[in-house]
Amino acid sequence: xxxxxxxxxxxxxxxxxxxxxxxxxxxxxxxxxxxxxxxxxxxxxxxxxxxxxxxxxxxxxxxxxxxxxxxxxxxxxxxxxxxxxxxxxxxxxxxxxxxxxxxxxxxxxxxxxxxxxxxxxxxxxxxxxxxxxxxxxxxxxxxxxxxxxxxxxxxxxxxxxxxxxxxxxxxxxxxxxxxxxxxxxxxxxxxxxxxxxxxxxxxxxxxxxxxxxxxxxxxxxxxxxxxxxxxxxxxxxxxxxxxxxxxxxxxxxxxxxxxxxxxxxxxxxxxxxxxxxxxxxxxxxxxxxxxxxxxxxxxxxxxxxxxxxxxxxxxxxxxxxxxxxxxxxxxxxxxxxxxxxxxxxxxxxxxxxxxxxxxxxxxxxxxxxxxxxxxxxxxxxxxxxxxxxxxxxxxxxxxxxxxxxxxxxxxxxxxxxxxxxxxxxxxxxxxxxxxxxxxxxxxxxxxxxxxxxxxxxxxxxxxxxxxxxxxxxxxxxxxxxxxxxxxxxxxxxxxxxxxxxxxxxxxxxxxxxxxxxxxxxxxxxxxxxxxxxxxxxxxxxxxxxxxxxxxxxxxxxxxxxxxxxxxxxxxxxxxxxxxxxxxxxxxxxxxxxxxxxxxxxxxxxxxxxxxxxxxxxxxxxxxxxxxxxxxxxxxxxxxxxxxxxxxxxxxxxxxxxxxxxxxxxxxxxxxxxxxxxxxxxxxxxxxxxxxxxxxxxxxxxxxxxxxxxxxxxxxxxxxxxxxxxxxxxxxxxxxxxxxx
DNA sequence: TTCATTACTTAGGAACACGCGG
DNA sequence: CCGCGTGTTCCTAAGTAATGAA
Numbered sequence: 001x002x003x004x005x006x007x008x009x010x011x012x013x014x015x016x017x018x019x020x021x022x023x024x025x026x027x028x029x030x031x032x033x034x035x036x037x038x039x040x041x042x043x044x045x046x047x048x049x050x051x052x053x054x055x056x057x058x059x060x061x062x063x064x065x066x067x068x069x070x071x072x073x074x075x076x077x078x079x080x081x082x083x084x085x086x087x088x089x090x091x092x093x094x095x096x097x098x099x100x101x102x103x104x105x106x107x108x109x110x111x112x113x114x115x116x117x118x119x120x121x122x123x124x125x126x127x128x129x130x131x132x133x134x135x136x137x138x139x140x141x142x143x144x145x146x147x148x149x150x151x152x153x154x155x156x157x158x159x160x161x162x163x164x165x166x167x168x169x170x171x172x173x174x175x176x177x178x179x180x181x182x183x184x185x186x187x188x189x190x191x192x193x194x195x196x197x198x199x200x201x202x203x204x205x206x207x208x209x210x211x212x213x214x215x216x217x218x219x220x221x222x223x224x225x226x227x228x229x230x231x232x233x234x235x236x237x238x239x240x241x242x243x244x245x246x247x248x249x250x251x252x253x254x255x256x257x258x259x260x261x262x263x264x265x266x267x268x269x270x271x272x273x274x275x276x277x278x279x280x281x282x283x284x285x286x287x288x289x290x291x292x293x294x295x296x297x298x299x300x301x302x303x304x305x306x307x308x309x310x311x312x313x314x315x316x317x318x319x320x321x322x323x324x325x326x327x328x329x330x331x332x333x334x335x336x337x338x339x340x341x342x343x344x345x346x347x348x349x350x351x352x353x354x355x356x357x358x359x360x361x362x363x364x365x366x367x368x369x370x371x372x373x374x375x376x377x378x379x380x381x382x383x384x385x386x387x388x389x390x391x392x393x394x395x396x397x398x399x400x401x402x403x404x405x406x407x408x409x410x411x412x413x414x415x416x417x418x419x420x421x422x423x424x425x426x427x428x429x430x431x432x433x434x435x436x437x438x439x440x441x442x443x444x445x446x447x448x449x450x451x452x453x454x455x456x457x458x459x460x461x462x463x464x465x466x467x468x469x470x471x472x473x474x475x476x477x478x479x480x481x482x483x484x485x486x487x488x489x490x491x492x493x494x495x496x497x498x499x500x501x502x503x504x505x506x507x508x509x510x511x512x513x514x515x516x517x518x519x520x521x522x523x524x525x526x527x528x529x530x531x532x533x534x535x536x537x538x539x540x541x542x543x544x545x546x547x548x549x550x551x552x553x554x555x556x557x558x559x560x561x562x563x564x565x566x567x568x569x570x571x572x573x574x575x576x577x578x579x580x581x582x583x584x585x586x587x588x589x590x591x592x593x594x595x596x597x598x599x600x601x602x603x604x605x606x607x608x609x610x611x612x613x614x615x616x617x618x619x620x621x622x623x624x625x626x627x628x629x630x631x632x633x634x635x636x637x638x639x640x641x642x643x644x645x646x647x648x649x650x651x652x653x654x655x656x657x658x659x660x661x662x663x664x665x666x667x668x669x670x671x672x673x674x675x676x677x678x679x680x681x682x683x684x685x686x687x688x689x690x691x692x693x694x695x696x697x698x699x700x701x702x703x704x705x706x707x708x709x710x711x712x713x714x715x716x717x718x719x720x721x722x723x724x725x726x727x728x729x730x731x732x733x734x735x736x737x738x739x740x
Numbered sequence: 741t742t743c744a745t746t747a748c749t750t751a752g753g754a755a756c757a758c759g760c761g762g
Numbered sequence: 763c764c765g766c767g768t769g770t771t772c773c774t775a776a777g778t779a780a781t782g783a784a
Contacts, residue, residue: 331774339752339775385747393774399746400774414748463750464778473776507777508751546742549779562749562778609752618767690752697750720770742784750777757770762763 178321180409181416181729191386191410195361197316197325199368199376200389200402201309203332203351206230213283216276217269228261231348234335236280243337243345252346253335260348316388316404317365324405325388330357336395340474340509347395356391386410396472407725416729419700421558422567423740429567432555433458440521446542450551452525453479453540457561460514461568461604463507464545464561476505479561480545485535489526498523512606569601569698574740576600577707586671590711592678594704594718599685601694609690622680629673636666696723701730706738 186192208229214221215232224232235244235253243249254272261269269275294302313328333351338344354374361367363381370376377391389402404410425432436458439451456462457479465478477486486504493499496517506512518526529539545561552559576597581590612618640662647655701719705727708715715724715731724731 327773329773337775342775387747390746396775398776401747403748411748418749466778468777476776478777508753508775510752545778560779607751612768614767621767693751722770744781744783746779746781748778748780751775753773753775755770755772757768759768760766762765 178409179729179732180321180412181733185413189384192318192383193362194320194365195316195318195383195388196365197361197368197388198313199359199370200357201313201329202354202371203330209233209280209283213279215280218274219276222268225262225265228257228265230333231257231260232275232277233280233284234333234348236277237284238335239277239281246345248343249335249337249346252344253348256346256348318404318408318410321409323408323410326403326405328402330391331393331400338474340476340505342474343471344395344473350394352391358390360385360388360390405725407722407728412726412729415726418566419570419702419740421563422570422700425556425559425563425567426571426740428556429458435555437519437521440519440525446547448525449529449540449543450548452522452529453543453548454552455518455522457564458568460502460516461565461606462512463565464548466545474505474509476507476509478506478545480540480543480548482539483535484530484533484537484539487526487539489523489530491523500526506606510606510608565605566698569605569694570700570703570740572601572604573597573699574703577703581707581711583711586674587713587717588675588678590713591717592682594707595682595691596685598691598695598699599689601699602689602691605694605698607690607693608688611687615687619680619683622676622683626673626676626680629669629676633666633669633673636662636669640666696726700740701727702734702738703740705730705734706736709734709736
């Protein structure tokens with residue numbers, strides 16, 4: 001497919017160029033037939049019968065019509081000049097309206113400079129603010145620096161106070177209380193001014209297996225060279241996995257393994273089937289058992305060592321603040337296992353050495369030292385990027401990075417900005433929808449395809465679907481890369497008209513299956529797109545993500561295909577929460593409602609998971625618990641009854657008290673039962689759905705925080721510790737009437 | 741302008757830790 | 763107190779989209 005696209009693009013380029021030349025000729029009366037000469041529209045025909053339209057005005061553009069049926073309306077347009085105007089308004093004149101929006105903000109925001117918080121909100125709206133503000137940037141920079149210094153001073157104070165105050169206070173406060181969201185942001189592409197870190201932690205070196213653990217080839221024990229042995233252990237460790245039985249996996253592994261062998265080994269070991277790794281495999285199993293059975297002291301020791309490494313390598317200083325690093329450990333060598341049907345599964349992922357590593361830090365920082373006797377590949381000082389360390393991985397040749405934790409300023413700001421963009425989309429989504437509906441009728445194929453694809457992205461929250469290189473990765477698609485074979489059209493299905501059935505593998509080879517009724521126009525268009533195509537042809541052959549995103553960029557500043565996913569996810573959560581939450585319910589029931597709203601989003605975004613292996617069992621366990629609780633409840637009720645009867649007869653204080661106690665017991669048990677039942681429902685509904693992904697990446701956390709505040713639900717019930725760290729900005733700034 | 745490269749976000753599953761009930 | 767199951771954290775693959783070089 002990629003190949004085909006390349007071909008097409010070249011063709012386009014060629015044509016565009018030609019068109020200009022032809023127009024020149026036309027201007028000079030070089031033998032072209034003028035079909036229209038209205039002030040809004042030029043229509044002229046080439047010798048090859050193609051008709052070229054040119055709309056004139058601010059947004060002048062060319063369109064090529066290749067069929068006669070397109071020509072007829074064009075003539076009609078000519079005769080009715082008014083209609084031409086109308087067409088123009090609908091089709092091409094709208095972008096200026098959209099474009100003016102951010103400019104409005106731009107003129108407003110400087111006036112709001114004084115209020116820090118307000119101004120920042122707007123800052124998000126106009127990220128591309130021109131360099132005019134440069135002087136202000138400087139100010140901002142200084143401000144940032146000043147504030148950072150203040151905090152540093154506080155730190156110093158705290159340190160002094162440590163002796164008296166005790167460690168807790170001094171250690172925790174400065175970092176946890178830094179509210180970066182109340183400070184100015186860099187606006188000129190600079191990501192930081194100061195960055196210092198200790199570099200990565202390398203994978204532990206290979207430890208050869210003891211000599212009594214043998215590898216057998218063709219039934220005979222064979223001592224392997226350390227390099228070959230290491231790769232063999234990678235395979236041995238995976239022996240239980242299903243994919244060591246897969247052909248591609250075995251083939252790739254064997255090929256890469258042989259590369260590590262000595263020539264002697266290479267000549268001996270020629271067939272993977274004759275290799276016996278079982279002793280190695282047993283050895284590793286025994287080792288992991290031993291690790292589990294370790295004494296508390298030993299475990300504690302390991303834990304402490306890990307903590308020490310975390311303290312040393314797990315943090316960096318960025319702009320005077322200590323920030324947590326996400327993945328400071330280099331990926332250890334092993335066998336690559338891509339997801340789905342990956343053509344490269346089983347290949348050897350090589351060990352990363354210091355000479356593979358690029359370090360990024362600021363010039364005036366203390367550079368990290370490479371391990372003794374080694375060198376870094378490079379030390380650079382690029383403050384336009386956020387990564388600290390990078391290296392090139394050998395499977396796909398892509399670059400891997402060490403970056404900061406989601407709780408860091410640099411990630412948090414970006415996350416916040418993402419939701420602000422989605423909120424801006426909310427303001428103009430109606431117009432964009434109206435426009436793509438209009439575009440379904442366009443005379444141009446590429447515009448119709450673009451409009452239909454955008455409709456899918458909006459309605460079904462599909463991913464954009466970049467092209468991928470064939471044979472390098474699993475065959476998965478997104479919207480723009482859908483192929484004819486991935487959809488089926490039903491003029492009628494189960495009593496619904498114009499149903500489209502989607503069935504394809506998306507990101508991570510997760511299946512997307514959905515049957516959706518669509519509008520008639522969309523349906524007809526799809527039929528048109530599929531005409532005369534093979535199943536493996538692109539559905540949208542005149543579209544790719546870059547064309548689509550370029551178009552979206554014109555509709556709204558900062559708009560790309562993925563913004564629709566964020567927008568639709570967040571707006572769905574907000575609307576579902578409104579719908580599902582009832583005031584008189586207790587907290588567990590409200591949380592069930594929240595989870596249900598979350599679930600609606602996860603379903604929309606197709607976030608699936610493999611049903612947990614223990615699912616059935618744990619469901620049964622829960623049911624047993626519920627049954628037991630029911631019994632307990634009826635017992636308690638019976639006791640209450642008899643206590644009441646008793647109280648009626650005796651009429652003394654003691655028996656009255658007993659009634660009260662029993663009543664409370666019944667109430668308590670009822671509540672517990674209710675809780676269990678809610679839990680069961682929640683779990684059942686969640687069998688194949690993963691909530692985490694949407695919660696972490698798509699749902700504006702301020703919606704959840706506002707919901708918690710509104711209904712008096714502790715935010716801890718919705719977000720765990722890590723999530724609260726990531727969303728600290730939202731927890732701090734959203735109040736109960738926050739509207740997405 | 742185009743294409744490849746680079747940077748950064750999103751994703752599911754495995755490993756791990758920890759709390760709860762027996 | 764222990765074992766088990768679950769929630770959390772880690773891991774890194776696989777996307778999207780911006781950037782940069784030709």
